[in-house]
Amino acid sequence: MPDTLLKLTNIIKTFGPVKALGGVQLEVAQGEIHALIGENGAGKSTLMKILSGAEKPDSGEIMFDGKPYHPQNPAEGRLSGIAMIYQELNLAPHLTIEENITLGIEKSKLGFAKSQKTLVQEALRILGQPDLDPSTPVNTLSIAKQQLVEIARALVLDTKLVILDEPTSSLTAADTQALFEVIARLKAKGIAVIYISHFLEEVQQICDRFTVLRDGQTVGTGSMAGTSIQQLIEQMVGRSLEDMYPHIPHTLGEPVLEVQALQGKSALPRSASFTLHRGEILGISGLVGAGRTEMIRCLFGLDKVANGKVTIMGRKDLQAHYLRPEKALDSGLDLLSENRKEEGLAVNLPIFTNITLSALKRVSRFGWLNLAQEKQQADEWCTKMNVKCRDSRQEVGALSGGNQQKVSIARLLNHNSDIFFMDEPTRGIDVGSKAEIYRLIQTLASQGKSIVMISSYLPELLGICDTLAVMHRGELSAVKPISTWTDHDIMLYATSGVAV
Amino acid sequence: STENKTTTANTEGGTEKLRIAVIPKGSTHSFWKSIHAGAVKAGQETGAEIIWQGPQKEDDRQMQIQVVQNFISQGVDGIVLAPLDDRSLATPVNAAVKRDIPVVIIDSDLQSKEYSSFVATDNKMGGKLCAQRLAELLGGKGKVIMLRYSEGSASTAEREAGFLEGMKEYGPNIELISTNQYAGATMEKAFQASQNLLNRFPQVEGVYCPNESSTQGMLRALQTSGKAKKVKFVGFDANATLIAGVQNGEIHGLAVQNPFMMGYEGVKTIVAVVKKENYEKRVDTGVKLVTQENINQPEVQELINPDLDKWLNQ
Amino acid sequence: MTPKVEIPPATVMPPLPNKSKGESSSVKKVLLQFAPFFGLLSVFILFVILCPPAFYSFYNFKTIITQTVIVGIAAMGMTMIIISGGIDLSVGSQIALGTVVIATILNMGGPGVEASTGITILAALGAIAACAVCGWLIGLTTSRLNIVPFIVTLGVMQIARGVAKWIGKEQTVSTPVNNLQKLMLLDPEPEWLIFAPGVWITILLVALTAVVLKYTVFGRYIFAIGSNEKTARLCGINVSLTRMAIYTFSALFTGVASVMQYSNLTVGDPTAAAGMELDIIAAVVIGGGSLSGGEGSAMGSIIGALIMAVLRNGCNMLGVPNFVQEVIIGVIIIGAVAIDRLKHHIKA
Amino acid sequence: MTPKVEIPPATVMPPLPNKSKGESSSVKKVLLQFAPFFGLLSVFILFVILCPPAFYSFYNFKTIITQTVIVGIAAMGMTMIIISGGIDLSVGSQIALGTVVIATILNMGGPGVEASTGITILAALGAIAACAVCGWLIGLTTSRLNIVPFIVTLGVMQIARGVAKWIGKEQTVSTPVNNLQKLMLLDPEPEWLIFAPGVWITILLVALTAVVLKYTVFGRYIFAIGSNEKTARLCGINVSLTRMAIYTFSALFTGVASVMQYSNLTVGDPTAAAGMELDIIAAVVIGGGSLSGGEGSAMGSIIGALIMAVLRNGCNMLGVPNFVQEVIIGVIIIGAVAIDRLKHHIKA
């Protein structure tokens, strides 16, 4: 094994009564790609925050590059050679690419900023983006590009370790692949990478070694070669997981949602037609920016519709033009947002409020709430969904990412619609919980609910959907049974719009 | 500059109507309405056009300076000004005089030699009158509160000073138990300050306030605390509510100026200045103490109930 | 609608072991919840020590409470607005407008010695309606044109003040004697009331606000919009309608406050309550409301208003010069919020 | 579990097709950038049509520009604060404090007929320093105690006003004749200056602000903090230090504004500039500044200040009653921002 770059021993961190980390060990060698895996709430993000200087450990030792390392703030961590790319992107949207990349390390003369265009262009070139103009404001870039800007930030400094916290959870397969290339280039430059992901295939594909966390403790570490995904899962969950994609028998019934030539006002989607039946799980695949999110937002009344005919349960009065979210909810539609933090949840309100918010009618009478009933319902969902929390009066914001996602799903289930739009329902969720959510979706279908599931993770679409359609630049392909699609067909349509 | 000379030149021709700007301190006291009426009356008599414009925010010196500047730009023939401050307004007044626009000051004085005439009440005298009245009412002894108006207002400061002077003269044995509290610019602030003062000094026997809003605020505070009529109360300025207070014995004396006369004389004087006729350097418009005894006398009635609508609603 | 979803309880993950030290932390929590109350208490005790006995006489107590009425009632409306993530700078102007409207309507009844009960009630309703229109306009503009409420209400602040001056012909409007003038008497007319009717109305309105915020769907919507507007929309809340409702509803409180202001002044005064919006906002914030939305309570806000009234009264009692009062109030505003921050720190 | 997915080699997403009309959109963009300027122009033209010829005389032009000076200079500081995502409600009080400090220092020089140049300069510096201390305190409190600037500056607004009254002994402070009083003369002393020295100083400060915002590291930090504070912190910007610098630096502008205010009033006035902060904020927002941070420009803000000055002057010229002016200004504030929103809509 090459020289050790980073060594953490017995890191302990508590947030009030919550023990997030209870004695973690982690060793990363120079120039390796190290996977950090674990269930939701295992403490991965917290550990990385400590490494980057955003949080301070209660106790424990960190050795970095042969020296004890105690960053007081993220800036210090960054300057010592540790770059952190967070789960949520961290860019100043009003500034340009160059300004973002050189933020905090500007060269100046008498206070006047000097242009560092060449340095920035060099970094962008290493990342395979030589054409990107450094004077573009970042709020006009796609998410994938924005992420590259963040990585470029690491390259303009003498960085020895890059931490990527779930970098692919908002990227599509193609962008993910591009990112892997970037990671390979980093490795070639001798930069070590800590890679956090719930996609174990990815982890296996690109990582050299791994460390598994469970409930704030290191439970295993080893070389990736010779370790199967099953073994990783066993270490994470503490037992084996037999059926990742359960199948609960269900049959397709009459059409409940018919969409013809739907066109959004904001250019996306350009044309989408499909029919959804009772008990059907319809998967939608495509590249980021293809307009899948916009399509269901249009159907739900969150975005404006330019054209198209939509029939919900055969009712004439429910055209997409007239739809507003409140009406959509009333007529049996519900939507799980892809952006949990910004849209999906009111993070500083309690869990129970979030769960019941869209179905307050059920716990109220003439506008008056029955608090006891409301709390009881929410508690039930917390138990059923296995939300890791102290109490349903806790703020949602204090939960780990995966548990927050479970709360969003609990809201949908509590509202109890007939048609579910689920946008990336398993984003940021660990394997164990994923299997739970797949089972849940199957259960819903078996009870006669219809589900439209958008996902950028192809295996799960192939694993649980009955039918599938692919979107390319706002145009939706025909819906075909899942068995007639191949990986190749899907990628072909997604990238070029050519149907087989 | 040359432009301006041409604008003043074409009005100096004499064939046109004179345009006289009248600038009050504010517009939301009935005091200013009377001045306005007086000015309009004088305007009709002399054939001048009256332009009435106060600072947009009451008690804002900066705004009043800007209003004066704007009138200079506009090239009016003369300005009648009630300055919010005895020094800040000197610069714009000097600028006006430099541009051949004469200025007459009304209501409170201005520290400038440039203005043509000063038409006002003797505020100090008014304060003294009040002190005399209060001393008489209290029989030369007792505990008295003076609630000041607002920081930095010259005319009321004179009335306060005059009152204190008068107290030394007419009631040397009277104890002034509070003289450092300010009522603030609005009536509602005056009301709260008064309430608190009355709670603090339940033994108070006499009260003096130096202007309309503070008098009204104090009157209301006396009413709500059940002290009205029991406490001897002398105030300044008149409006419908305060006159009613005098009539039913809740106010024992009200120093009333003659704002109508102030506006009237102010405009008369400025027109005389513009037409290069004779005028007085100082016009005293007088102050009168209105009490329950004299309130029904016709000359007092004319003072407190001038027929404003006759002049203003046309 | 199809039957309720039945989800079998999850089996994959073991439940999290429950935290055992709930007791001590709940004691802390209760203490923290009452932080504004303790603030009030300590300010009061401070003045009791410093002031002459007149300060803690029952009569002065009545005075303080009566002086809280106007800011207190308006603060109830502001509480809802601030919880919903908004702000309203036009409250002071609205109150002035209300007093002028009352005076104008009262004068319509003719120059009788005393205004009839009918016209008195009409006048009060008129003021409330005038404020409601302002609130509705604010809600409409913020939600339809999508302009931040700071700007909209800054504009309405000017507009309402201008309209008040216009209606009042730039003068205070005197009025015939009427029953509204008795709402704020320190010694109320039926003596058994003990406090002025305005005080009882305030207590009622505080209770109403507390109930609305906690036990109604509307209240829940207010919190949801303030906490995350997008989520609210996703969950089927008609955000622009609700926002209009919030501004209109809270303007009703402003209207009631303007009736109290009129009762205090007994005249319609277009310059009344200038700058009072800042006192009102300060009261809400001292009481734990957060300007970024999602936090605040009726109880907290009224205590905030009381703290300010005690301060003003106490300073007057001590004969402290006005400028010192201003400095003290400034320090208290910052201090109260600093303590609130600290509280959040402890909680986290 | 399904077999590993074979992913085809990376394809960078091709640009979306609907972005071809670059030309027309860039023209549009330029037009939009000048939106505040066009606003100013149209207001001006409106008044030229309505007003007597005196409105567009050169002398009146000078008057308008000179009347913009105080709000304009203070708006430069406010622009920086607003871009950084903050707000300052205490500017008006700071200006009052500044005038009182100047007057007090001038009086220290003894009761001469005219103050010496040395003491005059000292007085001006004293005022600027007093404001800087206020700004520094605001910065310190917001960043160290983590309190929203709205509250901190609301507190400082009271405190600074109280201190001003204290120093001025609750009165306007008269001063000996001195050169500062000549800064705002409509007919400047060396006649070749054409405009008052204050106007030239304003132009200089606008240029300075524009340069600082665009070309310096400090300016970039201001934008970064306003745009995304968290990112700024992660990138190693010392946010609390920078924020203190921003508030202190912009308080220097407030200090200069207070010198101009003194020059106008020729006395130290503790009640000066009450409510002026709202005018200043309105100027910045009319000029395109966004209260949520990250947006704003020196040029825009000065144009915003000019728009308000033209409005006031024009209304005076027209002889429009005050209350109508108030209503118009209220409508303009809302209207300007509504147009700005619209602009963003088109841009998006």
Ligand SMILES: Nc1ncnc2c1ncn2[C@@H]1O[C@H](COP(=O)(O)OP(=O)(O)OP(=O)(O)O)[C@@H](O)[C@H]1O
């Ligand atoms: N600021 C905080 N306050 C209280 N608890 C916290 C805080 N941050 C994290 N935690 C808790 O610490 C634990 C670990 O959280 P962390 O975010 O590190 O998990 P994670 O492994 O990254 O999970 P995920 O895969 O869902 O992102 C969780 O139980 C979480 O609730």
Ligand SMILES: Nc1ncnc2c1ncn2[C@@H]1O[C@H](COP(=O)(O)OP(=O)(O)OP(=O)(O)O)[C@@H](O)[C@H]1O
């Ligand atoms: N015209 C465009 N130019 C640049 N970026 C764009 C453009 N259109 C979309 N994007 C970027 O792509 C992102 C995702 O778009 P969208 O939500 O429509 O994709 P999607 O197909 O739903 O993908 P996913 O659900 O995986 O996010 C947008 O947030 C935006 O940043």
Ligand SMILES: [Mg+2]
């Ligand atoms: Mg995480």
Ligand SMILES: [Mg+2]
């Ligand atoms: Mg999407």
